Amino acid sequence: MKGAFITIEGPDGSGKTTLIDHLKTWLTAKKIDVIATREPGGTQLGEVLRKILLDDHDHDHDHGDQHDANTRIRARISDQAELMLMFTARMQHLHEVILPAMAAGRCVLCDRFTDATYAYQGGGRGISERRIQQLEDWVQQGLQPDLTIMLDVPIEVGLQRTKKRGIMRSSGRPGGDRFEQQQLDFKEAVRQAYLRRAEKYPQRIKLIDATRSIGEVQDDLTAQVEAFLTAPRGARQG
Numbered sequence: 001m002k003g004a005f006i007t008i009e010g011p012d013g014s015g016k017t018t019l020i021d022h023l024k025t026w027l028t029a030k031k032i033d034v035i036a037t038r039e040p041g042g043t044q045l046g047e048v049l050r051k052i053l054l055d056d057h058d059h060d061h062d063h064g065d066q067h068d069a070n071t072r073i074r075a076r077i078s079d080q081a082e083l084m085l086m087f088t089a090r091m092q093h094l095h096e097v098i099l100p101a102m103a104a105g106r107c108v109l110c111d112r113f114t115d116a117t118y119a120y121q122g123g124g125r126g127i128s129e130r131r132i133q134q135l136e137d138w139v140q141q142g143l144q145p146d147l148t149i150m151l152d153v154p155i156e157v158g159l160q161r162t163k164k165r166g167i168m169r170s171s172g173r174p175g176g177d178r179f180e181q182q183q184l185d186f187k188e189a190v191r192q193a194y195l196r197r198a199e200k201y202p203q204r205i206k207l208i209d210a211t212r213s214i215g216e217v218q219d220d221l222t223a224q225v226e227a228f229l230t231a232p233r234g235a236r237q238g
């Protein structure tokens with residue numbers, strides 16, 4: 001039996017991490033053999049690239065000098081190089097983790113996938129869809145997630161929530177009004193690109209209003225996954 005490939009997308013402050021944990025527990029209780037993974041990341045190479053691409057290093061394990069070096073590298077990465085590194089991590093992830101797990105009949109739960117590239121590198125950085133699609137076609141050879149859960153929150157709500165949690169990643173560093181405005185414009189462009197994806201692929205992408213309480217969002221999420229799991233196989237793609 002071929003396994004299932006489920007991806008989850010959503011901005012900071014959408015509750016994505018908590019919801020993935022909940023979904024993993026829910027699937028396991030249903031005796032579904034599930035593996036949770038993430039992008040960029042999921043392999044040794046992917047995690048190294050993640051540290052270079054994102055400022056979310058692990059304080060307990062990372063050496064300060066390495067972190068500083070990564071920060072310097074990150075500051076010089078061009079938008080096109082960033083795009084290619086996302087797909088480098090993805091190529092390795094597919095061949096080392098996702099495809100073997102699916103071949104073994106497992107359910108792969110992936111925290112972000114290629115819709116994130118269309119949203120961040122496409123919508124956010126302004127790289128053309130055509131260019132992203134060229135890499136997607138080559139790396140994925142037609143493979144698409146069977147189901148994508150897209151958590152949607154207006155950017156103001158997401159920002160309020162992350163401020164409350166005290167999250168200050170690269171997107172939240174202080175830098176005055178102009179910088180903050182650029183950050184807001186970027187986040188809005190990312191959100192709009194995600195919404196365009198949901199509109200374009202309504203069969204695959206299920207949009208969930210994540211402004212509601214965590215309990216309501218959890219119920220909606222599991223209902224969507226349940227509907228997917230019980231649908232006839234042939235009806236799943238779209």
Ligand code: TMP
Pocket residue numbers: 038039040054086111112113114116117118120121
């Ligand atoms: P997260 O795992 O906490 O959601 O952070 C991942 C970050 O990486 C997030 O800012 C989105 C970004 N990202 C891209 O820009 N392009 C991609 O293709 C992927 C998978 C993630």
